[in-house]
Amino acid sequence: xxxNSAWANVxxxxxxxxxxxxxLVVVLFSFNSNPGRTANFQFEGFSLQxxxxxFDPVTGYGAPLRSSLTIALWSVLLxxxxxxxxxxxxxxxxxxxxxxxxxxxxxxxxxxxxxxLPIMIPEIILGIALLALFTLLGLPFGMxxxxxxxxxxxVPYIYITVKGxxxxxxxxxxxxxxxxxxxxxxxxxxxxxPLALPAVISGCLLAFAMSMDDFVISFxxxxxxxxxxxLKIYSSVKVGVPPHVNALCTVMLAAxxxxxxxxxxxxANAARRHRAHEKKDARKAAEGRA
Amino acid sequence: MTTRVKVKKHQRTREPLAxxxxxxxxxFVGVSLxxxxxxxxxxxxxxxxxxxxxxxxxxxxIISPLYxxxxxxxxxxxxxxxxxxxxxGYPFAYFMAKASPKARTWIMMLLIVPFWxxxxxxxxxxxxxxxxxxxxxxxxxxxxxxxxxxxxxYTDFAVQVGMIYAMIPFMVLPVYSSVERMDWSTVEASRDLxxxxxxxxxxxxxxxxxxxxxxxxxxxxxxxxxxxFLSDLLGGSNTMLWGNMVHNxxxxxxxxxxxxxxxxxxxxxxxxxxLIYRRMGGRAESMVF
Amino acid sequence: MxxxxxxxxxLKGLRKTFDTQEAVSGIDLDVYAGEFLTLLGPSGCGxxxxxxxxAGLEMPTAGAxxxxxxxxxxxxxxxxxxxxxxxxxxxxxHMNVYKNIAxxxxxxxxxxxxxxxxxxxxxxxxxxTGYEKRMPSQLSxxxxxxxxxxxxxxxxxxxxxxxxxxxxxxxxxxxxxQQELKRMQQRLGITFIYITHDQExxxxxxxxxxxxxxxxxxxxxxxxxxxxxxxxxFAASFIGETNLISATxxxxxxxxxxxxxxxxxxxxxxxxxITPGETLLLSLRAERLHLSCEPVNTTCWVSGELVESHYAxxxxxxxxxxxxxxxxxxxxxxxxxxxxxxxxTVYCWWNKEAGVxxxxxxxxx
Numbered sequence: 001x002x003x004n005s006a007w008a009n010v011x012x013x014x015x016x017x018x019x020x021x022x023x024l025v026v027v028l029f030s031f032n033s034n035p036g037r038t039a040n041f042q043f044e045g046f047s048l049q050x051x052x053x054x055f056d057p058v059t060g061y062g063a064p065l066r067s068s069l070t071i072a073l074w075s076v077l078l079x080x081x082x083x084x085x086x087x088x089x090x091x092x093x094x095x096x097x098x099x100x101x102x103x104x105x106x107x108x109x110x111x112x113x114x115x116x117l118p119i120m121i122p123e124i125i126l127g128i129a130l131l132a133l134f135t136l137l138g139l140p141f142g143m144x145x146x147x148x149x150x151x152x153x154x155v156p157y158i159y160i161t162v163k164g165x166x167x168x169x170x171x172x173x174x175x176x177x178x179x180x181x182x183x184x185x186x187x188x189x190x191x192x193x194p195l196a197l198p199a200v201i202s203g204c205l206l207a208f209a210m211s212m213d214d215f216v217i218s219f220x221x222x223x224x225x226x227x228x229x230x231l232k233i234y235s236s237v238k239v240g241v242p243p244h245v246n247a248l249c250t251v252m253l254a255a256x257x258x259x260x261x262x263x264x265x266x267x268a269n270a271a272r273r274h275r276a277h278e279k280k281d282a283r284k285a286a287e288g289r290a
Numbered sequence: 291m292t293t294r295v296k297v298k299k300h301q302r303t304r305e306p307l308a309x310x311x312x313x314x315x316x317x318f319v320g321v322s323l324x325x326x327x328x329x330x331x332x333x334x335x336x337x338x339x340x341x342x343x344x345x346x347x348x349x350x351x352i353i354s355p356l357y358x359x360x361x362x363x364x365x366x367x368x369x370x371x372x373x374x375x376x377x378x379g380y381p382f383a384y385f386m387a388k389a390s391p392k393a394r395t396w397i398m399m400l401l402i403v404p405f406w407x408x409x410x411x412x413x414x415x416x417x418x419x420x421x422x423x424x425x426x427x428x429x430x431x432x433x434x435x436x437x438x439x440x441x442x443x444y445t446d447f448a449v450q451v452g453m454i455y456a457m458i459p460f461m462v463l464p465v466y467s468s469v470e471r472m473d474w475s476t477v478e479a480s481r482d483l484x485x486x487x488x489x490x491x492x493x494x495x496x497x498x499x500x501x502x503x504x505x506x507x508x509x510x511x512x513x514x515x516x517x518x519f520l521s522d523l524l525g526g527s528n529t530m531l532w533g534n535m536v537h538n539x540x541x542x543x544x545x546x547x548x549x550x551x552x553x554x555x556x557x558x559x560x561x562x563x564x565l566i567y568r569r570m571g572g573r574a575e576s577m578v579f
Numbered sequence: 580m581x582x583x584x585x586x587x588x589x590l591k592g593l594r595k596t597f598d599t600q601e602a603v604s605g606i607d608l609d610v611y612a613g614e615f616l617t618l619l620g621p622s623g624c625g626x627x628x629x630x631x632x633x634a635g636l637e638m639p640t641a642g643a644x645x646x647x648x649x650x651x652x653x654x655x656x657x658x659x660x661x662x663x664x665x666x667x668x669x670x671x672x673h674m675n676v677y678k679n680i681a682x683x684x685x686x687x688x689x690x691x692x693x694x695x696x697x698x699x700x701x702x703x704x705x706x707x708t709g710y711e712k713r714m715p716s717q718l719s720x721x722x723x724x725x726x727x728x729x730x731x732x733x734x735x736x737x738x739x740x741x742x743x744x745x746x747x748x749x750x751x752x753x754x755x756x757q758q759e760l761k762r763m764q765q766r767l768g769i770t771f772i773y774i775t776h777d778q779e780x781x782x783x784x785x786x787x788x789x790x791x792x793x794x795x796x797x798x799x800x801x802x803x804x805x806x807x808x809x810x811x812x813f814a815a816s817f818i819g820e821t822n823l824i825s826a827t828x829x830x831x832x833x834x835x836x837x838x839x840x841x842x843x844x845x846x847x848x849x850x851x852x853i854t855p856g857e858t859l860l861l862s863l864r865a866e867r868l869h870l871s872c873e874p875v876n877t878t879c880w881v882s883g884e885l886v887e888s889h890y891a892x893x894x895x896x897x898x899x900x901x902x903x904x905x906x907x908x909x910x911x912x913x914x915x916x917x918x919x920x921x922x923x924t925v926y927c928w929w930n931k932e933a934g935v936x937x938x939x940x941x942x943x944x
Contacts, residue, residue: 008385015382015458016400022415022455023404025425029418082311089308108305111312114320120508121560122516124533125553128540129322132329132550135338152318155311209406215519220540233410237417237523249411256406264399475669478636481656482663483683483734490657493682497673 023253030246050247061248064232071143071228072211075150076204082151083158084200086115088192091166116160118153126152127220134221141223149221150211157210158203165199166192323557330551340547348551357535361555364532367446368514371453372461375510376503378454379461383502384495386462387469405459413452413523420448420524444526452524453514460513461506468502469495504572512560532556586648587612587770588633588738593642595628595794602628603639604794610738610772615764617773619781620791621817626774627666629791630740633772634663646737657686662731666742668723670715676702676726677711683734701729704763721752728760732767739764741773745780757784778818782806790814797940811940815862822863822907823937828855836936841903843881847934860939867933868909870897871926872917880928883907885919899927 033047054061090112096105118126130149139145173195177187215230222231236242330348332340351357386397404412419426420442427439442448476498480490496503518533525531532552540549588610595603603625610616618626631637633644635656643652651659662683670679680701684694702708705725715723724744731739744760745753761784764771775781781788782802790797790805790813798805798814809815812823826838826845836853838845838861847861874882886906887898890913897919899907909927919925 003390004385004388008381008388012382012385012389012397015378016397019401019404019455019458022412022419023407024415025418026411026415082314086308086311089304089306089311093305094303108308108312111308111316115311115315117315117319120512120564122512122533122556124516124518124536125323125326125557125560126319128536128549128553129326130318131540132326132546133318133322135546136325148318151314155314159311213406213408215408215410216516219519230408230410233408233414234519237410237414245411245414249407249414252411253403253407256403260399260403260406264395268395473667473669473672475665475667476671478634478656479663479665479669479730480671480682480686482634482636482661483730484657484686485682486655486657489686494671498671500673 023249026246026249027253029243030250032243032246050244051251053244054247054251061229061232064227064229067143067226068212068229071146071150072208074147075154075211076208078147078151079154079158079207080200080204083155083203084162084193084196086112086155086159087162087166087196088188091163092171116156119156119160123153123214123216127217130217131220141221142226143223145221145223146218146226146228149217150214153214153217154207154211157206158200161203161206162196162199165196169195326550327554327557329547330554332547334545334547338544338546348548349555351548352551352555357552360530360532360535363530364515365559367450367453367531368511370450371457371514372507372511374454375458375461376507379458379506380465380503383462383465384469384499386466387472401459401462409456410519410523412456413520416448416452416455417443417523443524444529446525446529448524449521449529449531452520453517456517456520457510457514460509464505464509465499465502468499472498501572504567504570508563508567508572512563515556515559584611586610587614587646588772589645589648590629590633591643591645593629593632593644594640595625595632595637596640601794603632606642606794606796608789608796608799610770612737612770613768615761615771615773615784615786617775617781617785617788618791619775619778619788619817620797622776624791625794626791627742628794630663630742630772630774633738634661634740635659636663660737661740662734662736662738663740663742664727664731664744666744666746668715668727670723670726670730672715674715675711676707676713676715676718679715679726680730680733682730687734697733701733704732705729720748721756724748724756728763732763732769735767736769738770738772741771743774743776745775745777753780760784782818790817808935809862809937811938812860812862813940815935815937820865820908820910822861822865822868823941824861824863824905824907826859826861826936828853828857828859830855840881841883841901841905845879845881845934846931847879847936848932849936852938853936860937862935862937863907863929863933865896865908865910866894867929868907868911869928870895870899870909870911870916870919871928872919872923873926875926875928877928879931879934880926881907882924882926885921885923885925888919888921897925899925 030050031046031048033045033049053059090108093105093108096102126149130145130152134141134145134148139148174187174191177191178184182190213230214228215234218228218231219234222228233245233248236245329340331344331346333343333347335341386394386401389397418424421427422439422441422443424443426442427436430436431439472495477490477494480494481487485493515531516533516536518531518537521529521531521534522537532555536549536552536556539545539552586609588608590606590608593603593606593608594601606629618629620626628637632639635651635654635658639652643650645651646660671682674682677698680698681694684697689697698711699708702711705728707722707725707729710718710722710726715726718726724747728744741760745756748756757780760771773781773784782805785802787799787801788805789799792813798810800808805814806818809818809821815821816823824840826840829837829839829844831837831849831853834849836847836849838847838859840861845861853859881899881901883899883901885897886900889896893913894910895913895916897909897911899909901907907927
């Protein structure tokens with residue numbers, strides 16, 4: 001396989017630059033002393049005043065951040081249970097020959113399709129459908145409806161990630177555990193779940209990000225007293241271009257960079273350790289031969 | 291045959307473990323979607339309710355120049371979004387898959403970070419960029435290309451740019467994973483059998499990465515129809531996309547049955563796109579990376 | 580071997596460096612038209628890189644490749660009359676068998692009718708008629724192998740490169756494919772360059788074998804030459820089971836060297852690089868050693884203690900400890916033998932030409 005040409009690298013750099021252009025602008029303007037409420041966006045001088053605005057107890061972002069985190073944590077927890085169990089249940093299904101068996105298999109397939117449907121249909125439809133359903137059921141709009149709704153779109157991410165991991169595992173592992181005397185439940189807790197754990201975690205991270213970021217569905221199912229971070233941002237941005245939003249974005253960006261950066265570092269370290277071990281093993285093997 | 295009996299005896303199916311997930315999905319996805327289909331056949335009542343008379347009246351209302359125009363505008367926008375995401379995103383994903391492993395982790399990280407930050411924030415950045423006295427106009431005037439600032443914000447152009455911007459990771463990621471999984475010796479084989487680099491790309495690389503491209507097209511096309519906040523923030527008063535229509539009917543007119551009918555139309559469109567996707571061999575798994 | 584021996588492919592001073600590692604370090608080779616040449620060596624010895632340079636999939640760092648006297652070093656792979664059968668076959672998964680085989684002809688803009696005819700001929704040659712519509716995923720390993728070969732052969736290349744084409748097949752299928760490949764090569768008269776790390780495969784199929792190690796040729800010879808007259812300890816031990824015995828050259832006389840091994844005086848055919856007093860290695864194939872419980876009346880014999888002995892049907896494998904502690908492994912016939920007892924003194928003898936003096940290159944690794 002040939003390496004990328006210089007043009008390819010230039011192309012990637014240009015696209016990445018475009019991807020970061022609006023973000024850089026936001027970061028830059030978060031330090032702008034010009035309030036720029038309506039149309040005036042000239043950069044006038046360095047200031048940190050907008051960062052102070054974020055912590056205002058009434059108009060600040062503390063309360064929405066807390067409710068967003070609460071919703072995301074509960075949604076991910078519930079989704080992790082539903083999605084992981086679903087993946088374990090559906091990953092390797094027995095082949096059935098009887099008419100009844102085939103009917104049951106068709107029902108399971110349909111159930112699976114409905115479960116992953118939320119990642120394929122536009123959020124706005126799901127938002128309205130859930131709004132209508134909660135109205136019909138008479139559920140009061142608030143934290144409960146938000147969590148119930150977020151679980152709907154979080155489950156497929158965890159389900160698909162975990163199922164992919166389980167499908168790639170050697171089925172012989174579970175059989176070996178049974179052979180060594182483990183009960184089906186023990187196999188689940190000592191073999192299947194530990195092996196699926198990395199996928200559960202990465203699915204949860206993805207679902208967490210989706211929940212924190214969700215605006216459209218939350219927009220329809222939130223209540224009068226619940227306000228998530230994206231909803232608060234939307235209402236601020238909708239009316240104008242309040243400069244404290246720039247500060248908020250910068251803070252959030254920094255947080256994301258820290259999290260992603262640390263996880264990359266961790267992974268790189270793990271990979272390096274792994275490679276070092278391999279090298280050591282190879283050296284030992286070579287010495288053993290000689 | 292004896293082995294089959296044995297297998298059945300000691301290995302009971304674990305399918306019941308999936309029942310909670312399915313039950314949840316059936317209630318909140320299946321039932322709620324069926325419910326809005328039902329709602330769309332009702333008439334609005336007082337205070338956000340719906341009831342008799344039943345019929346197709348809501349759909350008849352949709353067949354009017356206002357809604358047809360909005361639908362066409364939305365489809366055109368979604369089409370160009372998917373197209374440009376593919377044209378810009380495919381080469382990016384391809385080069386990324388061919389980069390050294392170390393470079394790959396960095397590019398992946400740079401790609402994912404904006405994806406993890408709130409979509410509203412990223413769109414908000416464009417609002418600043420596009421504004422009359424914003425950086426783009428300032429730069430264009432600065433180099434003497436224009437005399438007076440261009441009107442960029444609150445135009446269809448701004449919505450289109452914002453949409454491509456918001457959607458491009460959804461093209462890059464599935465294409466990347468399909469390029470990365472590719473067996474490069476098949477490309478070498480095609481060169482070996484007489485294909486020029488371009489022909490090798492067209493006859494081997496492209497067909498083999500098609501699942502990723504298809505997933506990317508679906509992932510960029512469908513959400514583009516419904517992202518009402520994007521046109522809310524960047525679009526002008528005449529940018530009325532389908533998502534905005536649904537949003538307005540529900541929260542301004544508070545006409546639940548009519549909003550439901552608009553959603554059902556969008557649902558139908560989505561169904562058609564997914565059906566085509568499935569027909570062409572696409573799988574739901576290709577949509578998560 | 581054809582009498583005219585016209586050179587089809589020439590490699591001149593070929594070198595290839597990846598980052599800091601040298602994969603191929605100076606290879607010169609002439610391949611004759613119609614020849615079956617095998618590159619044999621342990622994994623990582625540079626044989627695949629050499630093959631990829633010939634195919635044009637890799638550019639050499641230095642050196643040149645000539646095909647039919649023409650320099651093709653910088654030529655793109657699609658412009659070379661050379662085709663490759665890839666290690667994992669590299670069949671196009673999105674095309675059926677017919678389209679896979681027709682691919683190269685389509686690239687040459689061959690008329691459809693001609694393609695159909697040629698593909699049909701190829702399918703018959705590899706005994707896959709009727710499989711046109713199958714996808715690669717619906718074929719067995721052996722069938723995929725045949726499609727890969729047909730896909731290359733349909734272009735009637737001057738030179739076919741095969742990169743461990745039988746590596747993924749089970750032993751039985753391997754044996755039958757070996758014979759089939761050899762028959763095909765002889766029938767079509769196409770030159771084959773074949774990569775394997777299986778010494779037996781190399782010995783049975785090749786006209787010549789190039790034994791490689793760390794990017795260099797250790798020995799380029801006929802299978803018989805390589806087996807009977809290895810030049811280095813590596814060549815002797817890579818192929819077959821051999822004993823490498825330390826010996827001291829006492830005297831060189833005419834074409835004979837007198838060796839001292841553990842106090843025994845042993846004559847051996849000379850190699851011209853030997854000087855008296857030098858410490859050498861004598862390669863003795865295990866199956867060329869004969870055992871006896873009584874002293875023997877031959878020129879080449881040693882005696883020692885029998886420390887290990889296993890009966891294995893047609894032959895017996897024994898280990899003899901020489902007075903200086905060196906171990907000698909022998910695989911002798913069990914026909915009419917008197918069963919030796921462990922710990923007893925046995926006599927081990929061989930024909931003079933069975934002992935080959937080799938250069939000690941074991942430390943080069």
